[in-house]
Amino acid sequence: MTSPAAPRIVVTRGLPAATLRPLRDLGEVWISPHDRPLTSPELHEAVRGASAIVTMLTDRIDGDVLDAAGPSLRIVANTAVGYDNLDLTAFAHRGVLATNTPGVLIDATADLTMALLLTVTRRVAEGDRLIRSGTAWSWDISFMLGAGLQGKRIGIVGMGRIGRAVATRAAAFGMEVAYLARRPHTDPPDGAPLTLPELLATSDIVSLHCPLTAETHHLIDADALAAMKPGSFLVNTARGPIVDETALARALADGTIAGAALDVYEHEPEVHPDLRELDNVVLAPHLGSATVETRTRMAELAVENVRAVLTGAGPVTPIDLPVGSG
Numbered sequence: 001m002t003s004p005a006a007p008r009i010v011v012t013r014g015l016p017a018a019t020l021r022p023l024r025d026l027g028e029v030w031i032s033p034h035d036r037p038l039t040s041p042e043l044h045e046a047v048r049g050a051s052a053i054v055t056m057l058t059d060r061i062d063g064d065v066l067d068a069a070g071p072s073l074r075i076v077a078n079t080a081v082g083y084d085n086l087d088l089t090a091f092a093h094r095g096v097l098a099t100n101t102p103g104v105l106i107d108a109t110a111d112l113t114m115a116l117l118l119t120v121t122r123r124v125a126e127g128d129r130l131i132r133s134g135t136a137w138s139w140d141i142s143f144m145l146g147a148g149l150q151g152k153r154i155g156i157v158g159m160g161r162i163g164r165a166v167a168t169r170a171a172a173f174g175m176e177v178a179y180l181a182r183r184p185h186t187d188p189p190d191g192a193p194l195t196l197p198e199l200l201a202t203s204d205i206v207s208l209h210c211p212l213t214a215e216t217h218h219l220i221d222a223d224a225l226a227a228m229k230p231g232s233f234l235v236n237t238a239r240g241p242i243v244d245e246t247a248l249a250r251a252l253a254d255g256t257i258a259g260a261a262l263d264v265y266e267h268e269p270e271v272h273p274d275l276r277e278l279d280n281v282v283l284a285p286h287l288g289s290a291t292v293e294t295r296t297r298m299a300e301l302a303v304e305n306v307r308a309v310l311t312g313a314g315p316v317t318p319i320d321l322p323v324g325s326g
């Protein structure tokens with residue numbers, strides 16, 4: 001039995017059991033029993049008196065949730081590299097630490113990006129649907145032709161670690177790499193640094209790897225889609241709201257672009273109904289980091305952040321909080 005003074009540690013959704021073990025040595029652990037995200041009232045109730053909360057990207061953590069936890073709260077460890085679900089200003093105001101899981105999901109996400117890119121350009125999911133539908137088919141010189149990748153340009157928006165890992169893979173497939181150069185890189189990547197208009201107008205594939213911020217919300221809107229090269233493809237394994245989904249559905253239906261492959265959605269887990277009707281879009285259910293190895297490492301890193309903070313060390317992978325707001 002832990003003493004009444006033991007810190008309360010809340011885990012908003014099940015993590016691999018072995019990764020939770022270190023938490024049990026630190027305090028009283030509450031793990032959500034639900035196989036779904038907690039509702040907002042459930043979350044408020046669950047976090048009361050917590051010293052640490054391990055969250056998922058499906059949990060919206062704002063000032064109200066932090067206040068519901070109360071003054072004992074020291075850390076929110078988000079089990080994701082993205083953290084647009086955390087209101088960092090509210091964290092700064094209350095002096096609560098936030099951490100994410102960078103570094104451990106780069107390869108898994110870059111691999112999934114290539115899987116989606118190949119699936120949409122080679123019509124793999126469409127072919128799978130055709131066979132399952134029982135439609136008669138036979139090999140034909142012009143049957144279900146897709147687009148080749150060799151010699152094509154991939155335009156990477158968000159040349160961080162995941163963007164660079166995609167660039168390496170794309171180069172191995174014979175693609176020419178270009179990237180959006182919004183600010184100078186200290187370690188400039190291989191490839192052509194372009195402005196957004198240049199990237200959109202000249203890329204055969206546009207692949208998104210930037211975080212969701214006020215600046216990137218609807219970065220790919222109707223105008224951006226219209227500016228894309230005819231016959232080009234869009235891949236989004238970053239965050240749904242970077243793309244205006246209604247505009248995308250229209251651009252796919254009217255042939256403004258040739259196709260899209262999405263792992264993330266504007267109103268996740270809802271998917272725009274028009275997208276579900278289109279054959280030239282591949283729809284994956286947010287699987288970027290979804291390998292056994294990677295998800296285990298993400299959970300371990302989130303738990304390690306909680307352990308470090310509750311034992312008085314600094315967090316392992318802190319998120320920078322906005323300055324001047326505390």
Ligand code: GLV
Pocket residue numbers: 057079080081082083105238288289
């Ligand atoms: C997944 O989308 C993540 O941000 O880790």
Ligand code: GLV
Pocket residue numbers: 081101102103104105106160161162163
């Ligand atoms: C991705 O950019 C990461 O740091 O994991």
